[in-house]
Amino acid sequence: MPGCSFVEKLQPPNSAGAVPRTRLMIALQAQDSRLTVLRAGPGFGKTALLAQLHRRLSGIKFWYRFDALDENPLCFLTALARLAGIPDHEYDINEARVSQPGLTRPLLVRLINGLDGKTSGPVFFFFDDYHTVANNSRINEGVELLIKHLPGRFQFFIASRTQPDLGLGRLRSQRKLIDMGPEELAFISAETSQLLASGQNLPLLKKEIAEWQDETRGWPAALDLCKPYICSRAAGPSAALSLALARGGALRKYIEDEIITGLDPESAKALCLASLTDPVEIPACGRLMTGGIDLAAILNDMEARSGMAIAENKNAYRLHPVFRAYLRRELQKMKTPRQISELHFRLAQEFHRSGNDHKAIDHFLEARSFEMAISLIKALFKAGNESSSDANLEQWLKLLPVEAKRRLADECQATIFQNKESGGEEAADGIIAAAGAVPLIRLTRREQRVFFLLAEKKSNAEIAELLSICESTVKKHVSNIFHKTGITKRNQAEWLARMDL
Numbered sequence: 001m002p003g004c005s006f007v008e009k010l011q012p013p014n015s016a017g018a019v020p021r022t023r024l025m026i027a028l029q030a031q032d033s034r035l036t037v038l039r040a041g042p043g044f045g046k047t048a049l050l051a052q053l054h055r056r057l058s059g060i061k062f063w064y065r066f067d068a069l070d071e072n073p074l075c076f077l078t079a080l081a082r083l084a085g086i087p088d089h090e091y092d093i094n095e096a097r098v099s100q101p102g103l104t105r106p107l108l109v110r111l112i113n114g115l116d117g118k119t120s121g122p123v124f125f126f127f128d129d130y131h132t133v134a135n136n137s138r139i140n141e142g143v144e145l146l147i148k149h150l151p152g153r154f155q156f157f158i159a160s161r162t163q164p165d166l167g168l169g170r171l172r173s174q175r176k177l178i179d180m181g182p183e184e185l186a187f188i189s190a191e192t193s194q195l196l197a198s199g200q201n202l203p204l205l206k207k208e209i210a211e212w213q214d215e216t217r218g219w220p221a222a223l224d225l226c227k228p229y230i231c232s233r234a235a236g237p238s239a240a241l242s243l244a245l246a247r248g249g250a251l252r253k254y255i256e257d258e259i260i261t262g263l264d265p266e267s268a269k270a271l272c273l274a275s276l277t278d279p280v281e282i283p284a285c286g287r288l289m290t291g292g293i294d295l296a297a298i299l300n301d302m303e304a305r306s307g308m309a310i311a312e313n314k315n316a317y318r319l320h321p322v323f324r325a326y327l328r329r330e331l332q333k334m335k336t337p338r339q340i341s342e343l344h345f346r347l348a349q350e351f352h353r354s355g356n357d358h359k360a361i362d363h364f365l366e367a368r369s370f371e372m373a374i375s376l377i378k379a380l381f382k383a384g385n386e387s388s389s390d391a392n393l394e395q396w397l398k399l400l401p402v403e404a405k406r407r408l409a410d411e412c413q414a415t416i417f418q419n420k421e422s423g424g425e426e427a428a429d430g431i432i433a434a435a436g437a438v439p440l441i442r443l444t445r446r447e448q449r450v451f452f453l454l455a456e457k458k459s460n461a462e463i464a465e466l467l468s469i470c471e472s473t474v475k476k477h478v479s480n481i482f483h484k485t486g487i488t489k490r491n492q493a494e495w496l497a498r499m500d501l
């Protein structure tokens with residue numbers, strides 16, 4: 001048997017400093033599975049989880065890390081032969097034999113018999129970085145034979161960035177397959193808290209943990225690489241993430257080395273353009289591309305290779321928020337602010353033509369085409385579009401200049417309130433209230449206190465009791481508030497308080 005140098009390929013990494021993935025290990029051991037596949041892009045802790053599981057399980061354990069050396073299955077077969085305890089002089093595996101068509105299968109059958117006869121106890125196979133041999137038919141054939149023909153006491157664990165081509169349908173139908181993707185492998189709040197814990201820093205508040213969970217979707221690599229910014233509290237999540245993605249930032253380098261690597265320049269440019277929409281709408285974004293770029297194929301490949309793009313349907317992909325933030329920064333280097341505004345305007349036109357006016361408004365506002373945005377907002381609410389009445393409206397109003405809000409409010413008074421049953425009255429209240437947001441500074445300190453109690457839907461009597469004043473005085477303050485802010489109803493105070501202007 002040749003001396004194939006693979007000592008490191010047979011040793012699981014030291015996971016002593018990794019966040020314990022106890023909940024996942026319990027889930028993996030609680031089910032009677034033949035094969036477990038951990039399938040996610042780089043930085044989701046697949047290898048660390050396998051290493052923790054390797055340390056925890058009792059029985060014969062075989063670890064093998066695939067890499068570029070396994071283009072020819074020589075090292076892999078040699079390692080299996082040694083595990084089976086077959087002496088070198090009895091089993092000759094050499095490059096000439098394994099490279100000949102039809103000879104790999106008989107060798108594996110001999111190996112299977114040797115492995116089966118070695119022990120009557122449980123045996124666990126751990127195959128790491130399986131994506132490096134995803135297109136190797138001989139490796140796939142060999143692993144599939146092992147899974148299919150070894151007895152049930154043999155269990156297999158595979159970590160891969162892509163779905164292994166191992167005929168998983170049969171195992172899935174028999175409920176013998178556990179398939180964990182990025183959503184299951186992402187950190188939960190307790191794991192994020194443990195990762196970010198530091199003896200020299202105050203523990204993070206639950207709100208801060210939640211903010212980082214939302215900003216990174218629990219991506220372990222992003223949380224780990226942002227840790228210095230998080231623990232120092234030097235900036236909020238968005239700003240800290242921006243620092244980590246800046247030139248020379250560790251997170252930026254990680255994305256370039258692990259995700260962008262291998263992409264041709266035109267595909268990378270197409271992804272940057274696609275980051276203008278969330279999710280990426282292929283029909284609209286595709287019209288921004290030149291040179292016959294197949295955006296759908298690029299996103300599909302990105303989903304398969306890294307999981308940084310997830311298909312919502314055949315025409316839309318959701319980018320991971322950290323990856324999207326990286327792409328947006330790259331786009332800002334490629335294009336001037338004016339050029340980016342023009343791209344938003346073109347997207348708005350595409351969405352309007354396709355009948356998606358909500359998206360069209362978003363992009364008209366990004367392009368600072370306020371007249372176009374206001375025209376579509378008025379049309380939506382005049383038609384009584386109920387889906388436009390809350391979150392969408394609030395976000396749009398934040399992006400409109402004050403004078404544009406006032407003009408929109410005036411026109412809403414004349415048009416939307418005429419249709420009381422359309423569902424547009426409450427939304428119009430929001431427009432009218434937001435138009436008076438700036439005059440809040442004209443309120444006296446006492447009037448401001450009354451105003452925010454109004455926003456909490458307190459009655460005059462409750463406000464009087466809380467502020468220790470007469471109810472008649474409260475009425476006078478409310479009248480002054482209405483006059484100074486321009487609102488006409490008590491429930492408009494809630495909208496005005498939420499505008500964050």
